[in-house]
Amino acid sequence: MTKRFNDRTQSIATISGNAWLVQDRATAMVEAGEDILFLSIGDPDFETPAAITEAACRALRSGRTHYAPVPGESDLRDAIAHQAQTQSGTQTGRENVTIFTGAQPALFAIMQILAQQGDEILVPEPYYATYPVVALASGAHFKPVACLPEDGFLLQLSALKAAVTPNTRVLLLNSPGNPTGAAFKRKELQAIIEFCQSKDIWVVSDEVYASLCYDEPHISAWEFATHTSNTLENDRLIVVNSLSKSHAMTGWRIGWTLAPVDVAEKLLTLCEGSQFGCPQFVQDAAVVAIAENHPELLIMKQEYRARRDFVVNALNNIPNIKCTTPVGGMFVMADIRQLTSDCAGFAMALLEQQKVATIPGSSFGATAKGHLRITLAQSQVVLSEALSRIAVFSQHFNK
Numbered sequence: 001m002t003k004r005f006n007d008r009t010q011s012i013a014t015i016s017g018n019a020w021l022v023q024d025r026a027t028a029m030v031e032a033g034e035d036i037l038f039l040s041i042g043d044p045d046f047e048t049p050a051a052i053t054e055a056a057c058r059a060l061r062s063g064r065t066h067y068a069p070v071p072g073e074s075d076l077r078d079a080i081a082h083q084a085q086t087q088s089g090t091q092t093g094r095e096n097v098t099i100f101t102g103a104q105p106a107l108f109a110i111m112q113i114l115a116q117q118g119d120e121i122l123v124p125e126p127y128y129a130t131y132p133v134v135a136l137a138s139g140a141h142f143k144p145v146a147c148l149p150e151d152g153f154l155l156q157l158s159a160l161k162a163a164v165t166p167n168t169r170v171l172l173l174n175s176p177g178n179p180t181g182a183a184f185k186r187k188e189l190q191a192i193i194e195f196c197q198s199k200d201i202w203v204v205s206d207e208v209y210a211s212l213c214y215d216e217p218h219i220s221a222w223e224f225a226t227h228t229s230n231t232l233e234n235d236r237l238i239v240v241n242s243l244s245k246s247h248a249m250t251g252w253r254i255g256w257t258l259a260p261v262d263v264a265e266k267l268l269t270l271c272e273g274s275q276f277g278c279p280q281f282v283q284d285a286a287v288v289a290i291a292e293n294h295p296e297l298l299i300m301k302q303e304y305r306a307r308r309d310f311v312v313n314a315l316n317n318i319p320n321i322k323c324t325t326p327v328g329g330m331f332v333m334a335d336i337r338q339l340t341s342d343c344a345g346f347a348m349a350l351l352e353q354q355k356v357a358t359i360p361g362s363s364f365g366a367t368a369k370g371h372l373r374i375t376l377a378q379s380q381v382v383l384s385e386a387l388s389r390i391a392v393f394s395q396h397f398n399k
């Protein structure tokens with residue numbers, strides 16, 4: 001007898017399509033003993049700051065290995081609320097904060113409670129490659145809104161207005177963005193949020209790269225919340241964040257949402273039935289991460305910035321490759337449209353011939369076609385060698 005599975009999960013199983021072909025091939029090549037330079041991964045190459053790791057070890061030794069409260073430990077929620085209020089000026093309490101095992105499950109849970117069949121979730125494109133699954137798993141329609149390279153890959157209010165229909169339920173923002181590194185300025189973000197609020201559209205703002213803004217301070221959507229922590233609010237605004245990128249803690253799996261209280265209550269029900277709380281010792285370490293200063297973080301950010309400048313400069317010195325400077329995040333987009341529109345073919349050939357793994361822009365939506373995403377999570381030595389190989393390859397590709 002044929003096995004039966006849930007129709008919705010079946011239908012999203014093939015969504016990522018060919019997005020990871022180059023990455024999968026690179027992994028197979030490594031397993032076959034080849035030496036590959038990976039410019040594809042967004043996993044910080046820095047260690048978690050020592051004081052945070054120490055705090056986790058202390059917590060483990062003192063027996064913090066039991067179930068934790070489902071919405072999160074109170075001291076961690078307080079630390080996050082305090083930080084959010086200090087940075088945004090918006091009154092925030094622990095009742096606005098829900099702890100998740102990373103931003104990813106937080107995004108998943110949010111879409112489950114906000115959207116359903118018949119609704120549209122608008123996502124500026126290029127988008128982070130997991131967004132289609134996150135949106136479609138709710139049953140809603142995933143609707144990309146093109147953000148052109150000529151506009152710095154940033155969502156334009158006019159494009160948003162043109163895309164909105166009576167079925168639009170959620171706008172999922174990501175600033176600074178993966179893969180583009182584009183980030184909103186205050187006026188533009190405010191206009192987009194105000195427009196959405198006037199149309200009863202939820203704004204979900206994924207801010208996992210907030211701490212990696214290199215030229216200007218990060219503008220959080222939370223600034224534009226009008227609610228106070230102890231009222232049932234009218235705002236349709238949720239912020240998602242985590243320690244993955246900001247503190248080089250991808251493997252710790254710790255993130256959170258800032259949301260109106262009624263949303264937090266609904267998230268709690270989902271969390272009860274899914275993650276059932278996050279590890280106590282990880283939450284203890286997260287309090288230290290948030291409440292204390294860690295000199296390593298400044299060093300890390302300065303290094304990312306130096307790498308960004310190095311990569312942008314090197315790419316712009318390669319004939320027929322262009323690159324604009326991302327204002328934040330962990331990636332640079334190399335514009336190879338003068339060489340080819342087939343960035344997936346280019347990336348695969350680059351891997352086969354020069355042993356350099358990148359992610360083709362087409363993995364992040366049609367507007368990123370003709371681009372390669374290059375990570376900043378590699379040392380300047382690796383970046384330098386890889387960029388030399390890209391230069392050689394693109395000259396050959398030209399002929």
Ligand SMILES: Cc1ncc(COP(=O)(O)O)c(C=O)c1O
Pocket residue numbers: 042101102103104105128174177178206208241242243244250254255
């Ligand atoms: C834009 C964006 N959102 C969310 C995530 C997932 O973050 P986390 O590790 O907190 O689940 C990533 C990871 O790369 C990301 O790039």
